[in-house]
Amino acid sequence: MGIEIERKFLVDHNAWQALNKPAGVQYKQGYILSDDTRTVRVRVTEHHGYITLKGPSGANRMSRAEYEYEIPIPEAEEILKGFTTNGTQKTRYRIPAGDFTWEVDVFSGDNEGLIVAEIELKSEQDVFEKPAWIAEEVTDDDRYANSSLALHPFKYWAKQND
Template identity: 40%
Template sequence: MGTEIERKFLSRGEAWREAADEGTEIRQFYLAVREGLSLRVRIKNETQALLTVKSGIGMRRGEFEYEIPLADAHDLEAAHLGAVLRKRRYRVPLGALTAEVDVFSGDLAPLVLIEIELPDEDHPFARPDWLGDEVSEDGRYTNAALALAERPPLAAT
């Protein structure tokens, strides 16, 4: 079983951009969502498509990801639930870890969420000034919840 342990934060300013890569354009949508389980398709830079199953709630979740043909992803998009999320994901070195900074566009702009994947829940990491409030346990900030929300929670960057 694949497991991800992830902490999620709002952004405080844009100082993270100084060390960020060029970013990846992401379009993602959900095919099924219920408490503790989601099925999503993510299209990266219009060149790669991934089907992901996530299970569980909170910081530690099951995650199973499979590459699928891009044409299949485009066909599946017609069956999406809620909104199609659009964001640019930047990778920022954070010591031995990497922060993934998602800058949302469309209806979710100016939301910026930062995810840090950890080897275990108690793993220490440097906390730079641009890391804002932690929202790891706030279900409103999962991508599935953002896609299904009538009025998503927004935070200034």
């Protein structure tokens, strides 16, 4: 069984802007299924298409079953158009740090202004250093899940709290 173990953090915008970083990759993704126990997502980049299945999160919200398969880009685009009703757009940056690589998502569209960093671990006990641009941990906050952002975009959060 494929297991994803990751932690999620907000990113300090000023420190991120000052960081020398590689080119990012544009992602479009949509959800075929998304509920409390599983998600089925299709994702398209310039050079790849993927379909991903994710199971429920464990008690600590770090671990869950995950299966991801590359599919032809034309089919991924057809699935995005014909089978998904919501999704997100973002630019992903891969930043090596120590023994790990951070994946930093700079969201656009309805989630513009949100920057989230994820680190994938080999075990829940892995120790890692947080780069200076890492801010608050949000692993336990479901609002920051991409599937949640597709349904409840970041641009509406402030209005909901008013």
